[in-house]
Amino acid sequence: MADAVMADAAMIDAPILTIEGLAVSRGGRxxxxxxxxxxxxxxxxxxxxxxxxxxxxxxxxAAGLLTPAQGRVAVRGRDIGRLEPVERARLVAYVPQRSxxxxxxxxxxxxxxxxFAATATAFGRGSLxxxxxxxxxAIDDALGAVDAIHLADRRFTELSGGEAQRVVIARALAxxxxxxxxxxxxxxxxxxxxxxxxSLVRRLAGAGKVLMIALHDLAEARDIAxxxxxxxxxxxxxxxxxxxxxSAGPIRDxxxxxxxxxxxxxxxxxxxRNG
Amino acid sequence: MTLRVVLIGxxxxxxxxxxxxxxxxxxxxxxxxxxxxATRLGAGLLAGAALAVAGVLMQGLxxxxxxxxxxxxxxxxxGLGAQIALVAFTCAAPWASAAxxxxxxLPIGAFAGAAGALAALYALARxxxxxxxxLLIGMVLSILFSAMAAYLLAIGQETYQLGRAxxxxxxxxxxxxxxxxxxxxxxxxxxxxxxxxxxxxxLDLVLSGEAEAAxxxxxxxxxxxxxxxxxxxxxxxxxxLGGGVGFVCLVVPNALRAWQGPAHRPLVVSAAIGGALFxxxxxxxxxxxxxxxxxxxLGVITGLVGAPFFLWFFRRERRAGRM
Numbered sequence: 001m002a003d004a005v006m007a008d009a010a011m012i013d014a015p016i017l018t019i020e021g022l023a024v025s026r027g028g029r030x031x032x033x034x035x036x037x038x039x040x041x042x043x044x045x046x047x048x049x050x051x052x053x054x055x056x057x058x059x060x061x062a063a064g065l066l067t068p069a070q071g072r073v074a075v076r077g078r079d080i081g082r083l084e085p086v087e088r089a090r091l092v093a094y095v096p097q098r099s100x101x102x103x104x105x106x107x108x109x110x111x112x113x114x115x116f117a118a119t120a121t122a123f124g125r126g127s128l129x130x131x132x133x134x135x136x137x138a139i140d141d142a143l144g145a146v147d148a149i150h151l152a153d154r155r156f157t158e159l160s161g162g163e164a165q166r167v168v169i170a171r172a173l174a175x176x177x178x179x180x181x182x183x184x185x186x187x188x189x190x191x192x193x194x195x196x197x198x199s200l201v202r203r204l205a206g207a208g209k210v211l212m213i214a215l216h217d218l219a220e221a222r223d224i225a226x227x228x229x230x231x232x233x234x235x236x237x238x239x240x241x242x243x244x245x246x247s248a249g250p251i252r253d254x255x256x257x258x259x260x261x262x263x264x265x266x267x268x269x270x271x272x273r274n275g
Numbered sequence: 276m277t278l279r280v281v282l283i284g285x286x287x288x289x290x291x292x293x294x295x296x297x298x299x300x301x302x303x304x305x306x307x308x309x310x311x312x313a314t315r316l317g318a319g320l321l322a323g324a325a326l327a328v329a330g331v332l333m334q335g336l337x338x339x340x341x342x343x344x345x346x347x348x349x350x351x352x353x354g355l356g357a358q359i360a361l362v363a364f365t366c367a368a369p370w371a372s373a374a375x376x377x378x379x380x381l382p383i384g385a386f387a388g389a390a391g392a393l394a395a396l397y398a399l400a401r402x403x404x405x406x407x408x409x410l411l412i413g414m415v416l417s418i419l420f421s422a423m424a425a426y427l428l429a430i431g432q433e434t435y436q437l438g439r440a441x442x443x444x445x446x447x448x449x450x451x452x453x454x455x456x457x458x459x460x461x462x463x464x465x466x467x468x469x470x471x472x473x474x475x476x477x478l479d480l481v482l483s484g485e486a487e488a489a490x491x492x493x494x495x496x497x498x499x500x501x502x503x504x505x506x507x508x509x510x511x512x513x514x515x516l517g518g519g520v521g522f523v524c525l526v527v528p529n530a531l532r533a534w535q536g537p538a539h540r541p542l543v544v545s546a547a548i549g550g551a552l553f554x555x556x557x558x559x560x561x562x563x564x565x566x567x568x569x570x571x572x573l574g575v576i577t578g579l580v581g582a583p584f585f586l587w588f589f590r591r592e593r594r595a596g597r598m
Contacts, residue, residue: 060486063490064490065486065489065490084494085489085492085493085494085495086492086494088492089490089491089492090492092490093490094487094490096486096487096490099483099484099487100483100484100486100487101482101483101484101487102482103482103483103537104536104537105479105482105536105537105538109479109538110483113479113480113483113491114491116476116477116480116491116492116493117491117492171491175491
């Protein structure tokens with residue numbers, strides 16, 4: 001009995017996503033060096049850092065889209081560099097800063113792309129137009145989660161930047177992957193949808209997902225993060241609770257600016273204010 | 276769906292027309308004539324379908340609506356390969372020519388040429404896969420292959436028959452296809468089209484770029500390898516059947532895509548039907564429109580339709596800011 005309880009506790013605490021000694025070179029330049037971090041289920045790790053510090057590279061490498069020069073990325077102990085792409089996509093979902101999709105597909109079809117790894121074999125049945133029943137449910141859930149049900153039949157190419165961003169996030173959710181990696185997901189969103197995304201992220205963490213999010217906005221980072229990783233020149237300058245990392249010392253050190261906490265103004269959703 | 280029904284209906288009419296051009300066959304001799312016409316029709320159907328499907332695959336892989344075998348030098352490569360095979364067959368020792376019939380030399384040469392052209396294009400355009408680079412590199416390859424083919428032609432003129440065969444190849448012509456070639460092409464085109472349909476889902480994902488497609492589970496290395504191989508097979512088959520017929524692979528997929536959207540599985544099916552229809556109509560035109568006896572080379576007809584379409588499409592892409 002005691003053993004079972006111990007095993008349970010170990011399961012909860014065991015990190016799902018582990019990055020060990022990760023170094024990445026792009027175009028002959030070392031962009032990331034010696035990054036070590038482990039993220040447990042239900043945890044939100046926000047990656048901050050000045051422009052060019054390697055945030056996007058870290059997110060892409062964690063998604064297995066870049067080959068590390070050193071170190072490895074593992075999900076539940078499995079090195080994602082060694083997994084078949086389909087297997088990897090079932091474990092890890094990636095949201096780019098800006099999708100390169102320029103084809104006039106319907107929004108529902110774009111989200112249906114997320115179901116490829118879950119249901120696909122090369123000659124598998126179904127298509128973007130006619131997904132199976134399980135796929136349909138996942139697609140609708142994902143669209144609902146980002147408040148985009150009303151966009152389902154619109155053409156992707158006709159959406160505004162923020163709408164397109166939400167659809168791409170829905171595509172990542174539709175994969176059902178346990179690990180979600182988001183590269184500046186809020187950069188094109190308006191205030192209301194930023195707040196919606198923040199609450200969505202918390203809900204996902206509450207449901208046991210593992211989230212790693214690169215963010216630009218420090219106030220937003222503090223709001224969303226469980227832990228914060230501060231990247232400077234491709235190395236980890238600081239990692240820890242949001243309040244510790246986003247504080248005067250590390251921020252001055254990394255960005256060369258003075259942090260003013262408590263001044264200025266913020267936003268919240270009306271429901272939050274009323275509640 | 277209605278689009279496909281219309282296409283199939285038109286295709287049936289075109290087939291009947293194609294068989295009926297000329298005096299009606301009643302006697303025993305005329306049956307042979309009908310057989311010749313049927314062979315030619317079969318070659319047109321298969322070559323058209325193969326080219327259009329190859330166009331869909333190539334446009335999907337390069338994420339570029341103008342990347343098609345004829346524009347990017349792949350049919351030129353296949354044609355050069357086939358012409359080299361033709362010359363080699365003529366010059367080879369008699370025992371070699373007897374051991375392997377010409378019907379085998381041509382497709383093998385064409386496949387080698389198409390695969391070589393695609394590999395060169397992919398290696399050169401990979402880093403800069405934007406529209407202009409692919410087109411320019413393809414055009415340079417095309418010019419290079421045509422120049423080499425012209426050299427072969429100059430040599431080939433020494434022998435009357437070889438010279439004629441080489442000219443027919445570079446202009447595109449369906450009348451040269453033998454029943455054996457058509458019979459051999461049937462399984463190749465069918466298998467190639469089914470494979471293209473199978474790759475439709477990964478190609479849909481590639482629409483959103485290679486990084487996103489990989490993140491969603493597409494094995495890009497494998498996809499590239501297979502898609503290039505199937506494109507080469509289809510382009511080579513069409514060249515074996517009809518020589519260097521241009522623009523089918525550009526016009527048909529883009530016209531259908533504008534009509535029914537960019538999803539690849541439905542597009543492959545429609546393109547196979549539409550390509551067969553387009554080339555059959557072009558061949559009818561080649562036979563009917565020529566003043567006096569003889570015919571217009573098929574490549575001239577498809578070029579007359581294709582070149583304005585290319586220019587119109589190019590302008591449209593420009594205006595939409597995609598160039």
